[in-house]
Amino acid sequence: MTRTAGSFGERTEAALREAAVALMARHGYEAVSMRRLAAEIGLQAAALYKYFPAKEDLLFTLMREHMEALIAAWQAADPGGADQTRRLAAFVENHIVFHVERRHATHVSNMELRSLSPARLTAILRLRSSYEKELRQILREGAARGGFAIDDPALTAMAIIQMITGVIVWFRPDEKLSVAEVAEKYHRMTMRLVGARAPAEAG
Amino acid sequence: MTRTAGSFGERTEAALREAAVALMARHGYEAVSMRRLAAEIGLQAAALYKYFPAKEDLLFTLMREHMEALIAAWQAADPGGADQTRRLAAFVENHIVFHVERRHATHVSNMELRSLSPARLTAILRLRSSYEKELRQILREGAARGGFAIDDPALTAMAIIQMITGVIVWFRPDEKLSVAEVAEKYHRMTMRLVGARAPAEAG
Numbered sequence: 001m002t003r004t005a006g007s008f009g010e011r012t013e014a015a016l017r018e019a020a021v022a023l024m025a026r027h028g029y030e031a032v033s034m035r036r037l038a039a040e041i042g043l044q045a046a047a048l049y050k051y052f053p054a055k056e057d058l059l060f061t062l063m064r065e066h067m068e069a070l071i072a073a074w075q076a077a078d079p080g081g082a083d084q085t086r087r088l089a090a091f092v093e094n095h096i097v098f099h100v101e102r103r104h105a106t107h108v109s110n111m112e113l114r115s116l117s118p119a120r121l122t123a124i125l126r127l128r129s130s131y132e133k134e135l136r137q138i139l140r141e142g143a144a145r146g147g148f149a150i151d152d153p154a155l156t157a158m159a160i161i162q163m164i165t166g167v168i169v170w171f172r173p174d175e176k177l178s179v180a181e182v183a184e185k186y187h188r189m190t191m192r193l194v195g196a197r198a199p200a201e202a203g
Numbered sequence: 204m205t206r207t208a209g210s211f212g213e214r215t216e217a218a219l220r221e222a223a224v225a226l227m228a229r230h231g232y233e234a235v236s237m238r239r240l241a242a243e244i245g246l247q248a249a250a251l252y253k254y255f256p257a258k259e260d261l262l263f264t265l266m267r268e269h270m271e272a273l274i275a276a277w278q279a280a281d282p283g284g285a286d287q288t289r290r291l292a293a294f295v296e297n298h299i300v301f302h303v304e305r306r307h308a309t310h311v312s313n314m315e316l317r318s319l320s321p322a323r324l325t326a327i328l329r330l331r332s333s334y335e336k337e338l339r340q341i342l343r344e345g346a347a348r349g350g351f352a353i354d355d356p357a358l359t360a361m362a363i364i365q366m367i368t369g370v371i372v373w374f375r376p377d378e379k380l381s382v383a384e385v386a387e388k389y390h391r392m393t394m395r396l397v398g399a400r401a402p403a404e405a406g
Contacts, residue, residue, distance in 0.1 A: 026317060028231025111314060114229060149395075152388055158373050159366050159392055166365025185355055189362055192352075193396040 015041045021104035029115045060120045066109045067127035073098050084142030085196050092190050095164050096183045103168045132157055149195025160190055218244045224307040232262055232318045263323045269312045270330035276301050287345030288399050295393050298367050299386045306371045335360055352398025363393055
């Protein structure tokens with residue numbers, strides 16, 4: 001966790017992150033005590049409190065880092081340019097791969113907005129909004145240039161994000177489909193949804 | 204709640220249902236005690252335990268009734284017949300209206316599968332599956348008759364359900380759009396997603 005790195009050591013940090021999102025995804029943030037979390041990774045509660053004085057500090061750090069990593073992953077994956085069909089395909093693929101690899105953290109990020117204090121909720125919603133804005137811009141530009149047939153880019157962006165995040169609800173690594181195949185199928189559905197005439201669309 | 208009706212009185216029953224889903228949606232099932240729930244509706248914990256000996260009995264009842272009500276609402280809304288485009292439109296509208304009216308119960312139903320014991324989880328998943336099967340059949344028949352252009356009805360059904368359930372994440376009754384307008388917009392997106400050539404699709 002960026003701001004406390006060095007204090008914990010990398011392995012403890014990774015163990016803490018993994019244990020925290022797993023316990024919170026399983027039981028809900030409110031039901032997971034700092035004591036239980038510390039025990040899970042073999043720490044004294046006092047040691048954990050030293051770096052996260054309140055449980056919400058830990059939650060906020062996890063949620064902020066989740067969104068920052070998502071935004072960074074998209075910045076790396078974004079092909080840029082004027083071809084919005086190509087950018088949309090990259091957006092869908094990046095979003096699905098990112099979330100399938102982080103199921104617990106995604107559940108926590110989606111469910112536990114309820115557990116943040118107002119200022120921190122605002123900070124997380126701002127990060128979300130800047131990410132969703134990328135998709136809205138792709139849809140808006142694609143519609144303006146005639147590539148997409150959509151009447152409400154903002155609502156379409158919400159619909160696409162809900163649809164592609166929903167993969168984590170049913171997809172398991174042992175499914176018959178690989179992540180790449182799932183991403184490809186969702187890509188085709190997204191292209192139809194936005195009325196793009198892609199070659200892959202023949203279906 | 205069906206099996207205990209008459210014992211509680213209708214008003215207490217409605218208050219219990221509302222308080223239970225609101226508290227669980229806000230704090231998570233595990234963090235809400237029977238004592239707190241009883242206090243919320245002005246009952247002694249002992250009175251609540253008389254009708255729901257374990258907290259999980261209450262959760263299971265809420266989740267079962269939620270799914271049974273959804274299935275009943277769809278049975279009432281299903282126009283039947285061979286026109287799968289028309290049936291799909293009715294499915295999307297019914298699903299959105301039902302869930303927008305029951306945001307808390309929907310959050311609990313989606314999040315707290317994790318909190319059910321195996322036998323009860325199986326019972327709820329069976330109800331879900333029978334509901335989702337309706338959508339899969341619509342898609343399969345629509346594809347077989349050439350009305351829809353989809354290559355994977357099961358995966359498309361999951362995608363549609365995630366997309367249209369997602370309305371509850373952002374839609375609030377004070378939004379600029381009415382529920383009917385939202386349902387209409389999602390209907391059009393769904394029609395594009397399944398490759399149906401509906402008149403409304405011009406977008």
